[in-house]
Amino acid sequence: MKAIKYTGLVLFLIGLSIFTATLFLGSFTLSKADITEFTNSRNIKSELLQSKLESAVVGQQINSVFTFSSLTRAALESANQEHKNREEWDKVVWDKPHTFSFYLAKKAGSGYVKENSGLLWWLTFGLAIIGALLFILPNVILLGAPGIKNDGIYHKASTNRGWIAWGVLIYLVGFYLLLYFMPDYVVNWTFILDPISQALNGGPASQWFVYGFLYCTVMVVMGVRMYIKYRHNKYQVLRTTSVLFFQIIFAFLIPEIMYSLNMPGYDFKNAFPLDYDFFFEWNLDTLTSSGAIGLFILVWGIVLTLIIVPVMVYFFGKRWYCSWVCGCGGLAETLGDPYRQHSDKSMRAWKIERWLIHSVLVFSLVMTVVTLYCYFSGAEAFLGIKSQWIKDTYSFLIGAWFAGVIGTGFYPIFGNRVWCRFGCPLAAYLGMVQRFKSRFRITTNGGQCISCGNCSTYCEQGIDVRAYAQKGENIIRSSCVGCGICSAVCPRGVLKLENGPEKGRINPTQVLLGNDVDLMDYVNKSNPQ
């Protein structure tokens, strides 16, 4: 069994290494005609750019995407500069340089990876998936009978912030930086997935297709790990199935199929303000020009945020979204599960959390108000805030850095819900509903708590669950995503997630059940704080 496990690990690492190595392969050539076709298709009016590009790349075979990128970006920047100096604004190309270079690289790329995408898929995704499964599946036997399996978590370099964890962090952060800010560097990955993309949406793969596909793959593989680890716990099994379903069907397949049908691709479960660009001009334009389906999406998006989300939170708590449906939550609960213990439980962290997450909520709302005002009035700014500026700033700071680079990249060190806890504006909104108007609570079982601390340790949201449990108080916290792990790991059966009547949901307790009934009454009633 152990041998299978280690073989799996080796295969996985080989797959990952090849995947990484492909970035350095391939050659890039463009003919004059290619460039003309490209500039025409993108409606670029600058002949200067065209000629600069021609002299930079035509007629040579460039054997690395990095060189290709720096040549094309240099051409773009110098052309833009000259146009700006001459105030020829319509000739300036406003694409981000790396995005511009990505489009060109996509056209220019050739070589082994592109020509053998099928084989390379197997050597990268294939090997890594098979390897990971071989690593994970033996746990059915190795972990022994069903039950809580946390042995050794704080002894391992991977799960105790050791060198492996830091290695994973660096890889993930690197991945996100490339994905968000240097997509051209990962153009070879898109070549590997081109055939799959063609089959699904009829077009070549973008970096976002790579991300979406990878996301689903990682969630499925790590979902298998969840199934094995928590196979005694039906709540966890169903919840894992649910997040996988919503990720694969709603977040990935439906939008791809919609593209192929010439509709705007839309993730029907992604609610504003997590879906922060829902009210951006380009999206509103796309939707309003897409006929009935566009209109439906527009109405659905608004109804989802204003009605469905809060009503569901009233009945089930915010868990219905955050740990049963959401994609960010889904990744956190699968890929992130091995790191859940790293969330900071201190009072200070809780304070930071409240400030930060509500600031992001306000930020997203201000951005949306400004955008909408400008959209309808045609103005460029509202209340002195430029629409373009605030959108760019939010997308960069919150959308890319917070949600991606930090939110996921830092899993191995800060835990798996950094984004959901400190950043997600939707979570902030759901949390307010959950805190003040909901039937959901985690019930504490009378006086049974032994203050062991398992619940707090494994709370991914950094809630000090024990602080409530050892006082006999129910846990009512806006940040609770209802993952159910505290209840699973509690060795004394103290915690139960449930939806019940609002009355009695909050039960401040001084003296716990088990004691003299008179004393309990006296103390609990005379100072109910």
Add this chain to the structure above:
Amino acid sequence: MEEHIVIIGNGISGVTTARHIRKLSDKKITIVSAETDHFFSRTALMYIYMGHMKYEHTKPYEDYFWSKNRIELKRGYVTTVNTDAQSLQFSDGSHMTYDKLVLALGSKPNKFGWPGQDLKGVQGLYSKQDLDMLEENAPDAKSCKRAVIVGGGLIGIEMAEMLRSRDIPVTFLVREKSFWNSVLPDGESAMLNRHIKSHHIDLRLNTNLDEILSDKNGRVRAVKIKETSEELACDVVGLTAGVSPNIDFLKDSKIECGRGVKVNRQLETNIPNVYAIGDCAQQREAIGLRRSIEAVWYTGRMMGETLAQTICGRPMPYNPGHWFNSAKFLDIEYQTYGWVFSKPLEGHTHFHWIHQDDDKCITIELNEKDRTFKGINIFGIRMRHEIFDRWLTENRSTDYVVEHLRDANFDPEFFKGFEKDILSAYNDHFGTQLQLKKKSWKRIFTTS
């Protein structure tokens, strides 16, 4: 000047007292401990060794909590209590005076005078120091080829689980004919025997330790078994044959002790202004069916809650409600509410149900004649404390309990319920025709 309350012991009982005194008053409070700087959860010691948590996770309060609540912490070992001068002497020679003294001293592992019990590699599991010692004695299966655990109680099974988590072979010597059979009825105890063996623990029932044998360096080399004279080679011996109050240093004081520090119902000792609570307190008069020394977490906490009232001018007797407890045996959780004895009391009988998977069972103790519910042991299913507490107060019949069992279920959502199986077994057993009632939030939340 505010009164100075000194509490010896920073375990659950001492800390609970301090917290509640602080809520009620501005008295000066000092907590003394020789063990650790801060309160930690003793019950979680096993999880540190098993790698589920680190020591810092077992501390129920962040370190700033104590100064914020003006609770002074003093690390030191008290060697003498002079009740005439109301002063304590520490092992480093320093002194401290008190106006009121709370003894919350906890327990120490029992040693029954076995030859070799003080060899290197022989240890109990009670304190943080014991845990550190185990880490040294049994870091992995390479340096510890076998461990022998002596004494089949709650700490014994925990220690076995700990060692198994590092793949160390474990032999578990149990004096009784079945695991924890002095407390648990036969059916449950037998189920646990099977569960223990399924975890590859070499469980030896009806087996006594004869002596512990030394190698030439004064380390344990083997144990000898009384019944068979068999010698079992091992590197670690865990002594887990119960605990007793940690009161040796009080021998020369005027405080009256039996097995523990003797207290009345107000938790007062024979000396005015000196109290004792938690594991170390021994009740002079019996409280219901309870033992005179109760070495569990919950009673320590409850005594602390009560004593704080007394110290703050509202004298209260220690008056615990219905008995309850819980534990976990490897993968099987256990809860108990009310009294279930290994053999039913006079006039009582047992109803036992066990699931075919052999990992869930319950035993109800009830009055033979009118079937009044007396208590329940539950394995592998979680139940609501509040509901059983209420049913006990209301003197419900077992018929009622079994019919309304769904109200009491506390398993996570979507778990399979076993109420139906239990009810039909009950109907078969007593020839009744009870019907299972639906779960009712209304009943669950009405307070009696």
